[in-house]
Amino acid sequence: MRRFKNYSMNDKLFYIIITLILTIFFLAVLYPCIFVLSASFSSGSAVQSGKVVLFPVDFSIEGYKIVFNTNKVWIGFRNSLFYTFVGTTINVVMTMSAAYCLSRRDMPGRNGIMLLFTFTMFFSGGMIPAYMLVQKLGFLNTPWAVLIPGAIGVYNLIIARTFIMNSIPEELLEASRMDGCSDIKYFISIVLPLSKAIIAVLVLYYGVGHWNSYFQPMLYLNKPALYPLTLFLREILMADQIDPSTISDPELQAQLAQTAGVIKYALIVVSMVPVMMIYPLIQKYFVKGVMIGSVKG
């Protein structure tokens, strides 16, 4: 790489301009995030009167206090964690076993079965027939309604299959077969350990999908005890309804009127915490996953 001063005048100007453009875009993405964080740590009155611009004004954690004293938030958090954990486990098990079978070139009928899966990416029955099915199965108002429909994302299946086909050499299969290894045993003790990278990608995609899912639970669940966090978030963020009776501390109730804005900001931050916590861990796999996805299977 050459030194900057060695570039031609023309190129120098070009580099300065693109750095400027990218910096503007970078700040445009970053600024709202910082604003939310700052607003969540400000006092209710400062937020309400629009005094927060960049840094917290009258530093306070009253927003967080109220958020953590709201029963709904705890119920939602617990349910969301449950759906995310169990749902993702089901997703990964189903997807990996299907991907493994469909990656095996020596399985008769492989292409036909693959087509059966890929076709569903482009055409589906739509909302009402899916709803009728869930109703018929008796899943309405049970956790199953959120866990089972969507158990395999076909796009993820294709990524996983491509990964297995490209990165696990077929000689391994030959060798383990010689040693008398069965197909299932090969899957569990050879394929799975070698697929850690793709499993991390699947966990991230499915996990974030469950944590963020809104419409399915809204459609299929109408008992608040089963609601994931997103449904409560919608209630609070969009409809201005923290019901005072769900807050256990009477002193906090009085503050409520003044603090509507700051609560929302605090809630946005709280709901992002789990995703932001696993994000750095899985970040490098995430980029990899997008790249595998771009290779045609």
Place this chain on the structure above:
Amino acid sequence: MAKNNKKYDSSKKLKKAIVARWQLYLLLVLPLLYILIFAYIPMGGLVIAFKRYNVGLGIFGSPWVGLENFKKFFTSFKFPVLMKNTLTLSLYSLIASFPIPIIFALLLNAMTGKHYKKVIQTVTYIPYFISTVVMVGLIFQLLNDRSGLYGALYTFFTNKTAPSLLAKGELFKHIYVWSGIWQSTGYSAIIYIAALAGVDQSLHEAAEIDGASRFQRILYVDIPEILPTASIMLILAVGNIMNVGFEKVLLMQNTLNLNYSEIISTYVYKVGLASGITDFSLSTAIGMFNSVTNFTLLIIANWGSKKMSNSGIF
């Protein structure tokens, strides 16, 4: 006779191969059952689009009505508005949000300064992980004319109270599209950044020796290199034209912007499940119209791309 024997042999061979691989089929049982039940049974459920569905009579007992539901939809006063809103939102977001990640990736790739580059990339794909509900809550909060970022900045610079943006229906499409760009540019760029990282450096060196500036190298080296990736992404985007971000639109709707924000998929939901008098058949018919249109567009886009650049998704 010999031919028959051969046939017999090959079917016997196939049987043998299947039996030998029985464990694979065992592993496939659950995924296959899943896809048949949760993808293909609902497809069969599409028949109610051609019936007058009645809960008491069930899917099979309900009377056939032919294309009546489709006619009802096409002739209703809602149809032109829904089509207009759906196409406005989808074409607008396609035109705005398709090239921006490409430009972003090209610039980022050309930028000097490894660490700053990495920081920009990492930060710009964080918003992708924000859920739709939170994103819409965020839009409402930030654009609030009093307590939001918009209101705060407006007052900060002009010392006046800001006019409300969210109450104006005409602005709905801009808010929808540009918040989408804010959220997904970094993520959508990853695929192009990866494609650019694979560009043969000797091409760049050769172009430099011939006196090409960095900008010319973007035009004549980088862009041709990512064109196949871009055309595949475009086909997929065209095949999704009728699928405007349903959740986001639904969450952003209010009585003030409904004339601009009601799209086909949200209407399907309202007709089928969210209104007082639900009409499963009509709703299914509208949904079917939507997915058939999408599927047709996908085929056309794929065919066009194959004709022009020889790359397609199937």
